[in-house]
Amino acid sequence: MTWRNVMIKDGEYLRLKLDNLEVEKGGKKFSIPLTDIATITLEGDMMTLTTKLLAKFAQHNIAVIVCDNKYHPCGIFLGFGQYHRTAKRNLEQIAWDEGKKSAVWTEIVRQKIQNQIAVLEARDLEQERIQKIQTLCDAMTLGDKTNREGHAAKLYFNTLYGLGFTREESRFENFAMDYGYTIIRAYMARLVTSLGLIPTLGVFHRNEFNSFNLVDDLMEPFRPLMDWYIGEEILPKYKDYLSWEARCMLIDFLNQPYVHQGKKTTVDLLMLDYVNSFIKIMNKKASHLTEITLGGLRGV
Incomplete structure (x- = not known):
């Protein structure tokens, strides 16, 4: 069951690691199981993530909310076609x-x-x-x-x-x-x-x-x-x-x-x-x- 609503501010790198979201920030790494995540809100101008990770977000029906430089949500990334019928x-x-x-x-x-x-x-x-x-x-x-x-x-x-x-x-x-x-x-x-x-x-x-x-x-x-x-x-x-x-x-x-x-x-x-x-x-x-x-x- 998804229950986490994750907020990431100024994360340097977002990676996929063994079906987990790995966030690197300030030399430290944090890991969150994708199966736990419902939404991710991203803030900051300098953030790197891969298309492989985005594909996994879509497959897990994770909504990714992107904020502008005033911290206001301005975009949503969603998967499609995941429902079986x-x-x-x-x-x-x-x-x-x-x-x-x-x-x-x-x-x-x-x-x-x-x-x-x-x-x-x-x-x-x-x-x-x-x-x-x-x-x-x-x-x-x-x-x-x-x-x-x-x-x-x-x-x-x-x-x-x-x-x-x-x-x-x-x-x-x-x-x-x-x-x-x-x-x-x-x-x-x-x-x-x-x-x-x-x-x-x-x-x-x-x-x-x-x-x-x-x-x-x-x-x-x-x-x-x-x-x-x-x-x-x-x-x-x-x-x-x-x-x-x-x-x-x-x-x-x-x-x-x-x-x-x-x-x-x-x-x-x-x-x-x-x-x-x-x-x-x-x-x-x-x-x-x-x-x-x-x-x-x-x-x-």
């Missing part, structure tokens, strides 16, 4: 009709908005504004054709971070969210591709320039969970600069404990269960997605 799953995904897509998207948006409400309630913020968001959620139509999600998001962020706040501002909160969301997106992309789904074929997102439309659909309910985690673990400790320690903590979100149906799991395993529930709906073996709740992350 990829063509069959692709045909099943293509065969979905618009009605099913609309129903699934409605459920995704509803989960996301309910989690946004839970974040605001956990922060004990203004009840009147929380009720307005709940009213928007209750009024949502099939496929969210009236864009209740967008209206709810504006109210949510203005309640969480103050009136006038926008996601386009150069603020520390936005830096943390951008980094955190990219980590969720990368891991979701790993799951989608490793389970034989077509990442470009979304149920709502249909941007012709986006290689991860389905990924962007499925990650939505997890965004508010990251918002809460940032509020608990990042904002109280770090103010202006997303330090190495802060970035490591954001990556560690995937390893956070989560209580699902009375059983203890972790966020990364929950995401796997969530994607599998999507596949079950696609195959008519289930009618609902796995429920994602802030309460599960908080253990309540």
Whole structure:
């Protein structure tokens, strides 16, 4: 079972050694079994690795996240064709009709908005504004054709971070969210591709320039969970600069404990269960997605 989310900063050489990742840095060597690794995040301008190692990453379904010189994730390397029935799953995904897509998207948006409400309630913020968001959620139509999600998001962020706040501002909160969301997106992309789904074929997102439309659909309910985690673990400790320690903590979100149906799991395993529930709906073996709740992350 893969469980490690590895972060490498300024590693000099990355090699394959007996089915292990060997990292050489400052004259020292560190070894990690490939079978333990789910994601690797690479930071630094001077790093050498081989195509043989990249091929092994792909074969082990390890997502490699590359950061730019500002330490922001800017690229993802993923394997493809590792699922044993990829063509069959692709045909099943293509065969979905618009009605099913609309129903699934409605459920995704509803989960996301309910989690946004839970974040605001956990922060004990203004009840009147929380009720307005709940009213928007209750009024949502099939496929969210009236864009209740967008209206709810504006109210949510203005309640969480103050009136006038926008996601386009150069603020520390936005830096943390951008980094955190990219980590969720990368891991979701790993799951989608490793389970034989077509990442470009979304149920709502249909941007012709986006290689991860389905990924962007499925990650939505997890965004508010990251918002809460940032509020608990990042904002109280770090103010202006997303330090190495802060970035490591954001990556560690995937390893956070989560209580699902009375059983203890972790966020990364929950995401796997969530994607599998999507596949079950696609195959008519289930009618609902796995429920994602802030309460599960908080253990309540």
